[in-house]
Amino acid sequence: MDFFKVVSVGEGKDMIWENFKDYEFETEEVNILASINRVLAEDIISDIDVPDFNRSTVDGYAIKSSDSYGATDSIPTILNIVGEIKMGEEAKLTIRSGQAAYIPTGGMLPEGADGVIMIENSEKMDENTLLIYKPIVQGENIIFKGDDIKKGSLALKKGRKITPELMGVMAALGISKIKVFKKPRFYIISTGDEIIDMDQELTIGKIRDINSYALYGLIINLGGEVVGKAIIKDDYNLLRNEVDKALDLSDIVIISGGSSVGARDYTHKVIDSFNGRGVFVHGVSIKPGKPTLIGEGKGKLIFGLPGHPVSSIIVFKTFIENYIYKKLNMDYIMPRVNAVMDFNFPSSPGKVTYQMVKLNEIDGQYHAEPSFGKSGMISLLSQSQGYIIIEAHEEGVYKGETREVFLL
């Protein structure tokens, strides 16, 4: 039993940041095709103008815009067709007043021209004669050189998560290798005399290791990698040896605890045993997840997560995801959906409460109902698509109100 103060969620996040804001996550270079969902570890400055020539955005005719002034359906302007711009080729002709040249979408604007009249607003009378039925303004239907991205300008900021769209941007800039943060390395240790792994026989009194699998998935989806995974009996020396090894191999060690008092004591002592700061968060006012331990050993971040699956998932999302996003400078937006609450639910005064919910779509509107179940039930996980967060100052959830449901 310890008698330390339980901290708020905000205080807990601040304490992690204070202790680990200077922790270095290494970087590596990856090929663009392998970069999806990685995090940019450098600003990307464009070394070209995009586009690198004046380009038409439509199929039409390149002209001098002043030639089109006054053109109408009834009194079209007549221009002389002097040639055709080919896709992917340099435009070698020059447009003078009274002249026009066919140009495809993406084609290079010829010298002298300062606008493109869309094909729909013109009519080709014969090989050499074009009628135009509408005036255009200077620059109409053209992207000028560097209009999109200027040479030397900041194209993408460090910390951006590489989406499909950003892959397109990097391709446009001709960047085939990208400096990204290495995947944060995690080591997961499940503790408990009752815990057995997948391949062991489920004898009476034992339960299967659930948390390390859920945590494994959370780590992958966060963009991390799992460098080790172990199940350790409730024994101080066994646990200390495993954590010692884990600290050498990983950036962050997660001890997924037995939820009994004894198991928590072992974990606490082990975290304190590396001549570092030891445990600096001794419990958090979060529900579920209160008996969370957060500490430091050998310069690495160590979490002692509660044994119940839902608790350990919530604490992972609240603290570990938050730290990684902040540390890698990511402007991450938590995916969510609006839903009508089909239930009343009381808050726990002074605590941030996470409640798992099921979502149903009714006439294009999502409705949420709580996934109830006794503590530790895994059906809470199989039935839920998301969770709501009830802040410490809130009174609770009222039936009929619309809230944000964060997606699992």
Place this chain on the structure above:
Amino acid sequence: MDFFKVVSVGEGKDMIWENFKDYEFETEEVNILASINRVLAEDIISDIDVPDFNRSTVDGYAIKSSDSYGATDSIPTILNIVGEIKMGEEAKLTIRSGQAAYIPTGGMLPEGADGVIMIENSEKMDENTLLIYKPIVQGENIIFKGDDIKKGSLALKKGRKITPELMGVMAALGISKIKVFKKPRFYIISTGDEIIDMDQELTIGKIRDINSYALYGLIINLGGEVVGKAIIKDDYNLLRNEVDKALDLSDIVIISGGSSVGARDYTHKVIDSFNGRGVFVHGVSIKPGKPTLIGEGKGKLIFGLPGHPVSSIIVFKTFIENYIYKKLNMDYIMPRVNAVMDFNFPSSPGKVTYQMVKLNEIDGQYHAEPSFGKSGMISLLSQSQGYIIIEAHEEGVYKGETREVFLL
């Protein structure tokens, strides 16, 4: 030029479904640790009870609940401590009236007991004597055998995307190998005389292939794989040969078009040349993305996407993601966030309009402003975090209203 009818987004989705609802996506078995974000290809029926024994959810004493009736702080009930249940071990003792045994969270309930009194509501006077200060009801603080998941019951439905939480559920059920749908195989062909790949020199008039990289990322995030990727000049025979090869290797072929009329004609003819249904969607009332072609050849789905990056991304999300989710039975929820619109924006009557937006968080509330730019600009992609959908029947976006922004 073709004179076929442009269809609505809904009609387009229906026509794809009609033609490809019976297309078979194969299945494969994967290890649980490799299953994250894959899609279940079978119902999972539990072959065990979870838990498989009556389990305590707290640290406390296993008792007969009737012994606790009437217990209060001032008049506690006195019970005789007859033993201790060890974690992970079978409970071998039997509780009779007047008796109690220590039980940790997760411990197996001994025979005779029908409730657990929390340690906080009791006091151990000596090795053999326990005072209890509160009554408990039958079943209090116990999960009974099968309470969570019953043997023989449906634990997870076919079509569920495997989240971290579902990995936990499968671990609890002892399922180490899971039948999932094979990743849908895509082949991406970029067409256009002006298009060059990353490693080629950017000479005047050329532009780099952007779409195939953005599409690559979209395919990976959709859970698919890219089995081939090519850039083909605007030439019927070259394109037909490549599509022919692509149809043999993949489930879905994407031709990312030159946006000029000529390029679209080639694509149309090629799709029609495989003695199949050919092109069955000749344009969609969607903005951007109107000149989309959708067809069938050799029994495979073929898309002719517009050349502009934003258009091709929008069409991919609208039709390809929708088809895959529906086909694999997935109850997918598009990630989104609520945002205040900081702009007025007109709709295009009769068309579904997609508008890319930038998101800013101000005092915990997201605000959206439109990413404007001329058609085809890649900075539209680098600046946007999401997009809004303005339905065909809507009048537009009003400044100050709150809408859902779908995240990129």
